[in-house]
Amino acid sequence: MGCGAHTASSDYGLPCLPSPTREEALVTKNSRRRMMERKIVEMLVAGTGVNQIAEQLHVSKARLRRLRELAKQYRYLDDAGQPGQVPLPSYPEALFPDTVDKRSLQVSEAHQRLASKHAWIRDCLQAGWHFVSVWEELSAQGITGVSRSSFYRYIENHQLTRLGETYRRVVPEIVHKPGEALLLDWGKLRDVVDPVTSKKRTLWFFAGVLGFSRLLVLRLVWRIDTETTLRALESMLRELGGVPARLTMDNPKCVAIEASPYEPILNPAMERFAAHYGVLVEALPPRDPQKKGKIERPVPFIRRLYESHGEAWHGIEESQEFLDRKLVLANQRRHGTTLRRPQQLFAEIEAPALKQLPALAYDIEQYHEGTVRQDGHVRFANKYYSVDEKHIGAEVVVLGGSKLVSIYRGGRLLEVHDRLWDPNRSKSTKPYHLKPWERAMADDSYYRERARKLGPAVEEMVLRIIRKGQGFIDTRVIFGLMSLDKSYKAAEIDTACRQALATDSLSWRWVKGLLDAARGAEAERARAAAVPAPPPAAKPRAAYAHVRSMAVYEEQMQLFKNGSPDDIGGWMH
Template sequence: MAYKEYGMWEVQEVLRRLDRGESQVHVATATGRDRKTVRHYLRLAAEFGWRPGDGEPDESLAVRILERLRPGAKEDERGESEQLLFPHRDQIQRWLGGSEGERGLTLTKVHGLLGRQGVRVPYSSLHRFAAQHCEFGRSRSTIRCAETKPGEVSQIDFGRLGYVFDPETERRKLLWALVVILVYSRHMFVHVTSRQRLEDVIDGLELAWEFFGGVTARVIEDNLRAAISKADRYEPVFQRTFHEYAKHRGFVIDPAVAYHPKGKPHVERQVPYVRENFFRGETWLNPEHVQRDAIRWCRETAGTRVHGTTRRRPLAVFEEEEKSELLPFVGERFDTPRWSDCKVHPDRCVLFGKALYSVPDQYHDKSVTVRGDRHLVRIHFQGKLIKTHATQPPGGRSIDYADYPQEKSVYARRDSDYMVAQGKKLGPSVGRFTERLLAGDFPWAKLRQAQKLQRLAQKYGSERLEEACARALAFDLVNVRRVETILLDALRRPSPLPASEPLPLPLPARFLRPDGSFNHHRTSEGDTD
């Protein structure tokens, strides 16, 4: 049976929320896990010596939990009725939701229509399926949510401002505003940018935390493409770099429901306010001028007005009640990393950021995850760190020859000393021959000959190679092919008998004729033999 596998970051997110004091029910709802799964994570963490309140869980704890979960982590199978209904889910939703100007069908009618199509399931099973997967029977009434605590929640969203002439490019540039608002006090910060990339989101948040003097515990964002890899109501997939940034600053990412503005109403209402009250009707010199005035406007105008909902001044509420409750904003500016899934090539290297980095030989032809920042490049395999390199510029390379097999790294490193040492192990004459062979200003030019010399020992034996090298040195022949010729000539010649063995004696003659039997010349008597 197939099972659903979660990664290290998902497990760590559950533990981080538990460490903040959130209930298991709230964590299960926020992360899309089952409560049993949350309890199982907590029980395994306790076995490894960690409990909520002991501090931020590290990656090693999450990796150990994953190793325990992989052999038996299984997902419940759907029931028989649910398996029959699931292929018709979209059709059921259309029947229940209706079309423009028409009410949806009743569930009883839908049950009958499915029966005509051959999908026969109990009505109770259909009701359970519709309630679980088709939002059937849910109340649409509006309920006012409870007010958040000071320093607990902030909401962020991008909004379009307009065009501003840029003297550097001599063209008009479209500007966007990243609006960050503290939900409790309604105090806000505006970051002006011309792009909506991940680096711009992180830079804007860093400036916002610096502006507020602290960090909120939770950040609700509008499924920004730069921060969320996959928007999903129940199981969103976070972009790795943004998730790492959230862990670095200590806040929890809480994405709103996709295409549902009511999930973040506070920041949604402020985007038009920023555009109409701050940007429009002004004369701007350049984008930098817009950013400078945006900070001033947040303090002097938006912060001092009487808010229409709270009827209080956001800046005063922030200074008196919320600023002291924010998480501390300390440490260096976040070094935004880049993540990439790379393939280890036949040369035991990965290409990351247009530079080459070596990987240990056992990971040849594997897929690895690479994380790089301004200083270091870290290579992970299945969640474990396997190699670290200093970051190289495009076109550079960082090669650790210890990652290669020993027999292949010698030539790559051009290590003549290693070849001489190997030759001395085969015999003194072989060692001297190797030293003579690799002597000179460019010893690596004859490394292949030194390798061939050592392969001759494997083919003909080290003793014969020792004798051949001694003979070659005696005639000052520093050539590997001549050494091989000496070895072949020695094999063609018969081996002399040992001196201790006597020479073989001839066998006694048998059935031999006299010496004159084959003499056909006439003798003195005139006879012929």
């Protein structure tokens, strides 16, 4: 639908204007210069300053001063900068004469030699010769020493670059066999105002024509995206009652994720659709509408069919029904090229040549382009699906069906996931996309390896906890058992686990209590061993000569109470 170098009409049915010649470009340039000079002089006559003019018109002050001197010279201004004696001539007359570009008067020696063979060069180009072929044959015509750039300048200056287009624009007819191709194209039908949202929307049509019978079918759509295109294609094939050998269309993103004149990279969704229906998809080169002219011409015809509908809007279904009625009549009229009725030709010859439709309809997939996040997942439909970590930051294509989600990069399949429909799950991660330690923790091998280092009883307890099947609750208990080696020896942990297994107490707190109890009993024994020895027994009084017995003191006290002072005094001495 684009307008390339050799097309005669644009996307909107308007003729493509040829590139301007050198003279035309020069005239346009002179006209722009004259208009700018007039605007500057008018502002100078009105009393506008140079700085203000330079700011408003974005021209240099040097140019303004030069034009001010010219205006004084031609007496549009006086010496004081006020309006002069000569009024400004009316537009489009120039204020100042055009300067002569002396370079245009120069003629090179190569130009003079080529001018002697001008007729031969013109005849070769009219015959369809390539420019380089003509330049290479100059030596055979006795012209040497002409560079390729000089030759190109010569044929451009003499307007010889377009001579061969008349012959090259003749496009040979592309003949299709019955059931060979369905040619497809998109086009804008109209703009409508949504009565609910009061916003303007564009209504598009997706049209297809069979290459042999010229039977025309179309679907009205709101968007030109992958899912809408596939649904419209499937509906068309159901209407035709069969599958052609090839689908020929342009190269938008819904068809080819990378257009190419040689080998495009097809959209994975379109590839899977084609594989399901057993049809070949032909994505045409960029700017090459001649290869599907059988559908290019009906595009304005479809718009003309809709003209009688009027501007009233009653919904896309009503417009589809209106065009369906018009197409029934159009397909029954005699075609201008084949001089046959498309509907009759289709029913008699082309319909039997179509391949049979598959028994099951294609599961239309959703198309999404996204970037792989730093955690190795790509988002699709508010869910996250993993890929290999080497693709982090890459742009990928995600196709989501009702059962599977496929991830592509550059047309190559990276990963396939089961689609997540559980509202309580948001991530689907393949085991081999996990980090090594995460992968080891995904089963009991990681826990068993650590427990085995602490002792057989610890390993047995870990296995029995895992068999309980309580998920992360069990994992937390196992983490607690593994962390005991920070405070206790492996032999102590193994002994405590053996005691816990004997009572079927698969609890971290129970094992921790046993370890604490054992540690406490050991501390008690240590304290008992550290109590000092009792003091030695006292010696009998007889062992000390200077110490009197209590009997002596009792006797003396009795004398003190009953005896004479002399007796007491003698005792005291």
